[in-house]
Amino acid sequence: MKKIIFLIAPLIFFLSAFSIADAAEKKEKEKKVIHSTPPIDYVGLKNPLTTADPKTLPDNDPNILAGKKLYEATCTACHGEKSDGKGPEAEGYVTPIKPVDLTDPEAIAKLDQGYILWRINEGGLSDPFYSAMPAWMDDFTETEKWQLILYMYKNAGVSPKAKK
Amino acid sequence: MKRFFLIIAVAGVLANAPVAGAAGLTVVSKFVAGDIPTTPIAAAWNKTKEVVVPMSSQIVAKPRVFDLPKGKSSVRRVSVRSVNNGKAIAFLLEWEDVTENSTVDNPAAYRDAAALEFPLQAGEKKKTHFAMGHEDMTVNMWQWKADLEDGRYKAVPIGASYPGEGQKHSIDTYQGRLYDLPKKQRKGPVEDLIAEGFNTLTLQDSQDVMGKGNWSGGKWRVVLYRSLATKDKEDVAFKKGGRNLIALAIWDGGNLEKDGQKSVTTWHELRVE
Numbered sequence: 001m002k003k004i005i006f007l008i009a010p011l012i013f014f015l016s017a018f019s020i021a022d023a024a025e026k027k028e029k030e031k032k033v034i035h036s037t038p039p040i041d042y043v044g045l046k047n048p049l050t051t052a053d054p055k056t057l058p059d060n061d062p063n064i065l066a067g068k069k070l071y072e073a074t075c076t077a078c079h080g081e082k083s084d085g086k087g088p089e090a091e092g093y094v095t096p097i098k099p100v101d102l103t104d105p106e107a108i109a110k111l112d113q114g115y116i117l118w119r120i121n122e123g124g125l126s127d128p129f130y131s132a133m134p135a136w137m138d139d140f141t142e143t144e145k146w147q148l149i150l151y152m153y154k155n156a157g158v159s160p161k162a163k164k
Numbered sequence: 165m166k167r168f169f170l171i172i173a174v175a176g177v178l179a180n181a182p183v184a185g186a187a188g189l190t191v192v193s194k195f196v197a198g199d200i201p202t203t204p205i206a207a208a209w210n211k212t213k214e215v216v217v218p219m220s221s222q223i224v225a226k227p228r229v230f231d232l233p234k235g236k237s238s239v240r241r242v243s244v245r246s247v248n249n250g251k252a253i254a255f256l257l258e259w260e261d262v263t264e265n266s267t268v269d270n271p272a273a274y275r276d277a278a279a280l281e282f283p284l285q286a287g288e289k290k291k292t293h294f295a296m297g298h299e300d301m302t303v304n305m306w307q308w309k310a311d312l313e314d315g316r317y318k319a320v321p322i323g324a325s326y327p328g329e330g331q332k333h334s335i336d337t338y339q340g341r342l343y344d345l346p347k348k349q350r351k352g353p354v355e356d357l358i359a360e361g362f363n364t365l366t367l368q369d370s371q372d373v374m375g376k377g378n379w380s381g382g383k384w385r386v387v388l389y390r391s392l393a394t395k396d397k398e399d400v401a402f403k404k405g406g407r408n409l410i411a412l413a414i415w416d417g418g419n420l421e422k423d424g425q426k427s428v429t430t431w432h433e434l435r436v437e
Contacts, residue, residue, distance in 0.1 A: 073230070074230070077221070077223060077236075078220075078223070088236070089220040089221050089223065089236070090220070091218040091219075091220060091240075092217075092218045092219045092220030092240075092427070092428065092429050092430065093220050093430055094188060094218070094430055095187070095188040095294075095430040095431045095432065096430070096431070123224070124224075125224070125293060125295075125298070127291065130291070130292070130293045130294070132220070132223065132224055132294075132295075132430065133224075134223055134224050134225070134228070
């Protein structure tokens with residue numbers, strides 16, 4: 001019996017190692033974030049509430065506080081308290097695009113605030129996304145959406161894409 | 165030493181447990197000779213491998229789960245098994261639910277229910293939204309409802325969601341067609357439906373799906389089955405060796421879930437042996 005365990009256990013271990021390597025490779029592929037071209041109306045839009053880098057705004061900034069409230073009510077479920085894409089509702093929403101890890105340097109850090117406004121308004125209902133991201137167009141005022149965007153960047157600890 | 169290897173072996177097995185990634189999970193419909201099981205307690209299911217699919221609260225469309233008292237849906241996992249015999253296909257869904265809600269006349273709860281969803285255009289994974297499809301991307305839904313069990317499907321009016329609500333507002337508008345609801349007939353506790361977006365869910369003229377649910381020990385076990393292929397163009401077609409997409413939804417009536425307030429999955433793969 002001992003011999004059997006001695007022979008089988010390492011085999012299972014090595015097979016698992018391949019499985020883990022495969023999973024890591026899959027994870028790396030999944031990491032690639034689709035950044036589509038937003039409609040012209042959103043290109044170059046500036047946040048009307050402030051020109052400051054959201055990451056540098058203080059915790060008690062009124063816009064940050066307002067954005068935090070909205071984020072916790074609507075975004076945390078999927079994107080998570082830490083903006084890492086691991087909210088309590090994220091697990092079932094795996095295909096074709098899982099909830100974005102907002103802290104990922106390849107995600108919102110590569111985008112300007114106008115792009116984020118577009119995604120908040122339209123959600124993932126259309127091509128090429130078809131994700132679980134709701135369309136919040138009619139749920140928030142314009143001011144609320146910009147406050148939410150400020151908080152998203154601050155909470156994720158990243159800055160919007162720098163202007164060229 | 166023995167314990168050490170045992171730990172390694174267990175760790176290895178756990179590492180190989182299926183995890184849902186961007187490609188989704190794969191439900192294999194196992195080929196069996198002879199009859200397919202048509203009840204949830206059939207012994208044949210024990211020989212079929214289950215796939216446990218993670219579920220999330222439906223948040224894409226209104227009404228979202230944020231409006232529920234708990235702010236979320238109840239069911240987090242659903243076990244799926246499938247078999248086929250080359251002529252018919254059956255699915256067994258199992259999920260935990262502490263209360264059986266099999267009527268719609270309880271003011272403190274709604275009915276329990278479950279649904280399978282398949283795009284009519286098989287393989288269009290990236291082009292069909294998992295939430296009810298969308299224009300020109302029709303989905304076929306098989307919805308089992310606990311309140312239609314034990315012959316009650318004959319008594320519940322077609323199109324009526326709950327007493328006092330009348331007909332579902334959208335049920336007669338699919339593709340501009342007016343459906344003569346009173347002429348439609350269910351054949352059991354499962355409704356065969358089509359949709360191409362939110363608020364387009366429509367009972368098909370031809371009801372081709374059968375099923376049976378059983379609640380016991382805090383768990384629902386529900387079987388849904390149909391011919392692999394039908395003559396109805398509004399039905400998803402399965403074929404031997406083929407691949408389809410599959411998504412699931414579950415309503416916990418005890419958590420006041422109905423209509424869009426439910427637990428859902430996104431697309432996963434179904435492979436027919």
